[in-house]
Amino acid sequence: MSNKLLVRKVAVLGAGVMGAQIAAHLTNAGVDTVLFDLPAKEGPADGVVLKAIANLGKLSPAPLASKSLAEAITPANYETGLEQLRGCDLIIEAIAERMDWKQDLYKKIAPFVADHAVLASNTSGLGINALSDVLPEQLRHRFCGVHFFNPPRYMHLAELIPTRVTDASVLEGLETFLVTTLGKGVVYAKDTPNFIGNRIGVFSILASIHHTAEFGLGFDEVDAVSGPLIGRPKSATYRTSDVVGLDTMAHVIKTMGDTLPDDPWHKYFAAPKWLEALIAKGALGQKTGAGIFRKVGKDIVVLDLKAQDYRPSTGAAAPEVIEILKLKNPAEKFARLRESQHPQAQFLWATFRDLFHYSAYHLADIAETARDVDLAIRWGYGWSLGPFETWQAAGWKQVAQWIADDIVAGKTMSSAPLPNWVFDGRDGVHAAEGSYSPARNAKLPRSTLPVYQRQRFPDPLLGEKFPAGETVYENDGVRMWTDGDGIAVVSFKTKMNTVNDHVLNGLQEAIGIAERDFKGLVLWQNSEPFSAGADLSGAMGLLQAGNVAGFEAMVANFQATSQRIKYSLVPVVAAVRGLALGGGCEFPMHSAKTVASLESYIGLVEAGVGLLPAGGGLKEIAVRASQAAGPGGDVFAELKKTFETVAMAKVSASAMEAQELGLMRKTDRIVFNAFELLYVAKQEALALAESGYRPPLPARRIQVAGDVGIATFKMMLVNMLEGRFISEYDYEIAVRIATILCGGEVDRGSLVDEEWLLKLERKHFVELAQQEKTQARIGHMLKTGKPLRN
Template sequence: MSKRRINKVAVIGSGIMGSGIACHFANIGVDVLLLDIVPRELNEIEKAKGMTLEDKAVRNRIVNSSLQSALKSKPSPIYHQNFANRITTGNLDDDLSKIKDVDWVIEVVVERLDIKKQVFENIEKFRTPGTLITSNTSGIPIHFMSEGRSEDFQKHFCGTHFFNPARYLKLFEIIPGPKTSQDVLDFLNNYGEQFLGKTSVVAKDTPAFIGNRIGIFGIQSLFHQVKELGLTIEEVDKLTGPVIGRPKSATFRTVDVVGLDTLVHVANGIYDNCPNDEAHELFKLPDFINTMMENKWLGSKTGQGFYKKVKDDKGNSDILSLDLDTLEYRSKKRAQFATLEMTKTVDKVIERFPILVSGKDKAGEFYRKNFAAMFAYVSNRIPEISDDLYKIDDAMKAGFGWEHGPFQIWDAVGVEKGLELIKAEGHQVADWVNEMLASGSKSFYSVKDGATYFYDIPSKTQSKIPGQDAFIILDNIRKSNEVFKNSGVVIEDLGDGILNCEFQSKMNTIGGDVLAGLNKAVDLAEKDFEGLVIGNQAANFSVGANIGMIFMMAAEQEYDELNMAIKYFQDTMMRMRYSSIPTVSAPHGMALGGGCELSMHADKVVAAAETYIGLVEFGVGVIPGGGGSKEMALRAQDTFRKGDVELNVLQEYFLTIGMAKVSTSAYEAFDLGILQKGKDVIVVNKDRQIATAKAHARLMADAGYTKPVKRNDVKVLGKQALGMFLVGTDSMEVANYISEHDHKIANKLAYVMAGGDLSEPTLVSEQYLLDLEREAFLSLCTERKTLERIQHMLKTGKPLRN
């Protein structure tokens, strides 16, 4: 079989979903042809300009305005604005013939079967045989769509359901049609994982497939429980948010974002097309939802849904919530439950579930009802929507942002305890669950030799989940491969001579224990191994230095100890850079402050595409003190080219710190000088990141890694640069762009990056710059306004401008 490559795709339909899919293909380097219909009439602007319906700008108006509004939306659908150049727009009348040159056609038009069938008929006139053709439907059965199409079309046709927003939600459901070839399914499954960075799940052609069938069941079941238990929407959002590993937007806020109409459309589809579902009546919409639909309270897009943003007389924003009894908006009420207080000290979400279901208050009752209904429902969906239980968990994690799928939660509660809850609530569980317990399997999942196994129903045995060989799952190897552990880190042997240092602190902040662990990791790697990866699989790589510790020392005026602590941080960064083994940092999610500095001192960075990295110390009233200020000065000098205005180059690096710039993707970090072209790499699928980082460390070791030579040749510009910076910061304060304290911090940074007030450009050592940086950091810690900023950040998580 010849190897299939995807160089160019056509996306038909440029609505929110179509534009989002087009942007994500552009993200991974694929050329995209984005097409939509021709407008039927001129708009007012076009009439005023005397344009006609034959003008190209008019004919492509719909597609161009859809793409532009997608590119302006936040969060952005694209990794880097330049990547939008990979998308060419056109319309279905003039440009459909161009699909003969693409490798994959993705249809994303309105959810109406007649329109989709018409589009497929037109596509077939120009499609080159062998080209993939898929539909991004979320509800229409796949087998209806390809009726009447040619043999070759049907063989290469299936559903590929992306979740919105396509860049951020990882679920990629693949739904075979009656004649889809196995080769096509295998190709798409692998392509989704490896290139699109998704969790690919092959689903059956059942209404709403896997993710939405279970997700909408969960939401509908909550809609009915809210009334039954007399809960407010704030209480439900509190109970169904981060405490159980779900997104902050929890339930009702999520519905507002997605749009109530979208949810109702899918729920109605399930109600109409699944008459034999044991929970059929649950998909019937409660009265309050019908009223909201009539009132057009659809959520964010109509300005009000379950929540409504209003401004008071003084122009301050406030958020009101809907009272489900009176259907009137009222001030938000704070939700509190004793059961949730019991989980405050339990950091790992998975360990909270047994506590939550044993709660004695309304929250405990809510969780027992909620999980009992969910456990019973998912057990009964096998084999209807999927043959394998892990696919249901994968779909919920990747499509709805749950940290754990229903079967993982059931395992955490205990399979037998789950059965008790189901019985107590009067639900029926599928027979296979009892058969599983009878067969000697006491859980849905198990771990063996670093791999995850699941209970395979037909064979009644624990089988290995396929496709794990490209991954390293730290949870699975932590206990068996542990080399060292303290309260801040676990050091694991990844095999093949490479160690991994995994942070275990709260939010992965970097304090004394983490630094001690990093030093230990370098020691161990230099002695008995050949390379070191610094990586973890938490939500964020690291939010930076432990500012609580800095605050305590500064408030107590323990400046000698603070000086030692900062020096320890700097020395650890330099130790990583100048060790005799290659060091690879693997940032993802937030990599801020110290997390960014650590990455800048590794030999190589293997970043996840979704990495938000930057030096944000200005927000807490200090400058980067772990080598970040030194590193930016050094990198500026390394980019000086003959004929450059060196001051201008230095100024860009200065502004990156001074404006606390954070990249919105790893690709943007190249523009900020935080990642380096030709050296650092980006991985789109975060699940493969540790394995890729390990491979790079191995590669560097095999290429004969030698310890770098310490730098004594950093060119600093002295007075010449300092003068320019000081004039700039003065004028910014005069124009009220920055506060007096910002001015003070900026001047301290200027002093470090200029290399002090030397009378002429001079070559200095890294240590010289580190000493300046540490001195500036310490002096800022003696300022009351800096302490106010740190305290405000610790209390609210937000920066203070004082």
């Protein structure tokens, strides 16, 4: 019996916020999905679901990778649609968090569930074993919990919660589907209230609430010190609660209060008075426009408990606390936080201490290993390090001693003792060989399920190192390496993986080596972004020194590198994730194939800094338009689709949207799990090589739209200028972009070659770069990271 779960069709039960978004993400992944809810009281029977599907387009961040996918979701209701369940291989229940409602629904659907189908509940904290009590015997071993985090398209975590009788093969099949098809990071949780992520994550919020009051801090002050300064998301603590919804927060806190009577921290598992008051007023956070924070015009105001009113949100991290948090050495950082008399530093030490205390005390009953806790918190809450990693990095023994001292001194939230294993002489819980499991008193390695062999570099925990491959060639800009599988990989070494002369020369060198010694070459980065484009500050240096010739040579070198990628004798495959802007978009455009992670944000954004794409990007768009139109066809109609994307410096909100915007080809591949990107890119390179790859023939007869095309684009732009959608300088840049795309002032239908278009790119790029307004835009972008509209 193989453990392969073949998923052709999925049903999602419940079209609320989570259910609808889970259905959206399944559809993103190309899974045929039916979304169920109650029959509507009036209008069409599937009205409730139709409304939920329509609402997906309004949510931000967008649950759908492409707006057009909404119509792929099939609506259904529990009265007339249950027959459709017979054809589903996986059924995910995501209705409201009430045991009786869920169990009633299970009884209703059980007769329609196929004999091989898996049933999973997306509950965030109800008992999985208790839920399964009402299921018929033959369905019980195919039931488990699968808890997605909100928003399900973007949060990497999915918790898998087996019951006492769930088949191992069911779990392995579901895990494989979640990892590869939906791109998730799977953590196994025990059947305890709120599982791992919310049990530890919500405790951390409760500890913050407690200590905010203890140290007399404002909500905005706490957010200022508990966000990026300590490796957590910008929404920090209280802003996160607003985003999640204060009613949801209160519900999860109440679940902890109701279901964990014996937890030594139980007295803290109650919503504070101010939270209850906000909920009673209907101020539930972001979804109602007001919560702990509120937007008034352009300003943000924050609730002030002393004044019982909102005040401007101006709380900031104190300079002396920032000083401590900037320290590179975690041990020194924690020592300084603990010694400092500043209330913000005291707050940070106290919240970390109580989080470590809670996590260690409960590790044995909520998870198999410390790895599960750290990954759940990282993937579900967006922290850069989990609680055990943070403790270990700061010096396990010393911090353990400090916690023990604080327990004795009565400073901790609970007087429960730390477990004995904390003091058994260890220096931490993570090591190269695995992570500590209290139940087995041993370090357990990562899962050996075959799906994980697709991850060459999994998300590393503290103390984990994955072999870096054998270096083939290296310069100041790039490193080229191999695993001995016939494929070479090139990664950039610059900040934000920007492109400078070292990168350009290194890439050309690497392609030469690949043609001689390898079957293919993959462009892949160790971490996001793929590339933020050309190194602007370096380029500006040349111009400010008056070295126009040097500047033009750099542009020519950029184009030469793009062409070298395109005409390489072995396939060059670009593996893109995160931002791929400007030159970072042009290299993949010239590659034999692009393999992009779903969360790839791709754009030719040069217009935003007063420039235009000149790494062969515009040339490539013109070539594709000519090919799509065919001999004597309407090239202008093809160009029109992409022109606005470039002129308005649009960036795709997903890899799918990049295909729709014409920045990726329809034949390029989209991967859902970013950790599988390298594997898939290598497979694509191998497949191309093994099937007799040759680069395209040089494009010597490119049909262009010429002067008529330029004139037509100008008419469109004049309308935009008069409607004040663009500035006069935007107009000038856009006209130059149109001029290059149309092949310059030549007759419509003229035939040109690539070198002609590349020369046009260079000419206009160098001319723009010398303009004051462009230099102002570049300066502004380098200083603030935001575009200037001048």
